[in-house]
Amino acid sequence: MLLLVGVALGLVLFNAGMVVGPLTPTVFFLFMLPPIVFDAGYFMQNRLFFDNIITILVYAVIGTIWNALSIGVSLWAVGLTGIFGYEVSLVEMLLFSSIISAVDPVAVLAVFEEIHVNEVLYIIVFGESLLNDAVTVVLYHMFEGYTEMGIPNILAIDYFSGIASFFVVSIGGTLIGILFGLITAFISKYTTSVPVIEPMFPFIMGYMSYLTAEMFHLSGILS
Numbered sequence: 697m698l699l700l701v702g703v704a705l706g707l708v709l710f711n712a713g714m715v716v717g718p719l720t721p722t723v724f725f726l727f728m729l730p731p732i733v734f735d736a737g738y739f740m741q742n743r744l745f746f747d748n749i750i751t752i753l754v755y756a757v758i759g760t761i762w763n764a765l766s767i768g769v770s771l772w773a774v775g776l777t778g779i780f781g782y783e784v785s786l787v788e789m790l791l792f793s794s795i796i797s798a799v800d801p802v803a804v805l806a807v808f809e810e811i812h813v814n815e816v817l818y819i820i821v822f823g824e825s826l827l828n829d830a831v832t833v834v835l836y837h838m839f840e841g842y843t844e845m846g847i848p849n850i851l852a853i854d855y856f857s858g859i860a861s862f863f864v865v866s867i868g869g870t871l872i873g874i875l876f877g878l879i880t881a882f883i884s885k886y887t888t889s890v891p892v893i894e895p896m897f898p899f900i901m902g903y904m905s906y907l908t909a910e911m912f913h914l915s916g917i918l919s
Contacts, residue, residue, distance in 0.1 A: 725916075730906045733917050736826055738898070744819040751820055756827035760797050764835050768793035785847055791839040798832035800825055830917040834865050869915030876905035876919070 709716055717723070745752070768790035775784045805825075808818045838858045842850055880901040887894040909919035 725910070726907075730903055730916070733826075733829070733906075734899070734902045736822075738902075740822070740826070741815075741819055744815060745823050748816060748820055748823065752823035752827060755820065755824040757831055759824070760828040760831040761835070763797040764790065764793045764832070767797065785843075787839055787842045787847055787850075791836065791843055794832050794835035794839055797835070798829050800829075827918070830866065830869070830915045833917060834862050834915060838862070865913070865915045866918060868912065869909045869918035872909045872912075872914060873905055873919035876901050876908070 706716075768786065771793065772784065772786045772789040774780075775789070805818070805822060808821070838861065842854070842858070845854070880897055883897050883901070884894060887897065905919045906916040909916040
């Protein structure tokens with residue numbers, strides 16, 4: 697339904713002669729991604745999520761990194777046979793694999809809700825899909841930086857800094873999210889008598905949390 701609505705709106709805008717700007721990474725990361733992640737996090741079952749946080753992190757972090765590395769190395773090895781018709785470096789393959797490793801199981805979760813599967817299975821799949829986005833964004837920016845630097849210019853310290861940045865970006869984004877969550881809770885404590893503007897604060901503070909994390913090059917998704 698979402699796809700059909702999007703196509704319908706696109707046709708209306710196109711036939712009306714309205715020019716819609718191209719979908720750039722900046723537009724996607726700053727305007728389209730934040731409300732999607734906010735919606736997923738706001739309606740998440742917190743108790744189930746944190747009860748199974750270790751399992752979710754294993755799938756989201758270790759599993760996603762394994763997917764990205766195995767797919768990238770496998771495609772690079774296939775490319776050595778010349779089947780692609782041109783040479784692609786290992787870093788470029790890893791950059792591509794970091795993009796396709798972010799799996800969004802929307803259809804699977806919809807089926808889970810319909811057949812009422814075990815709630816633990818549901819929250820593991822849902823939590824993994826939420827956190828693996830953050831992992832793949834970090835991997836993407838790291839491999840993007842390596843690609844821009846060029847393989848001959850990459851030093852050993854650059855690999856260590858990439859690994860360290862993964863933890864800094866993830867933990868830093870989470871801490872900013874916690875900070876803005878506390879601020880939002882404090883503000884909403886004094887806005888219960890103003891129901892007109894009270895619902896605005898979760899949206900505003902959630903978006904400000906995302907922008908603040910991105911401003912410091914941290915994970916806005918985790919934030």
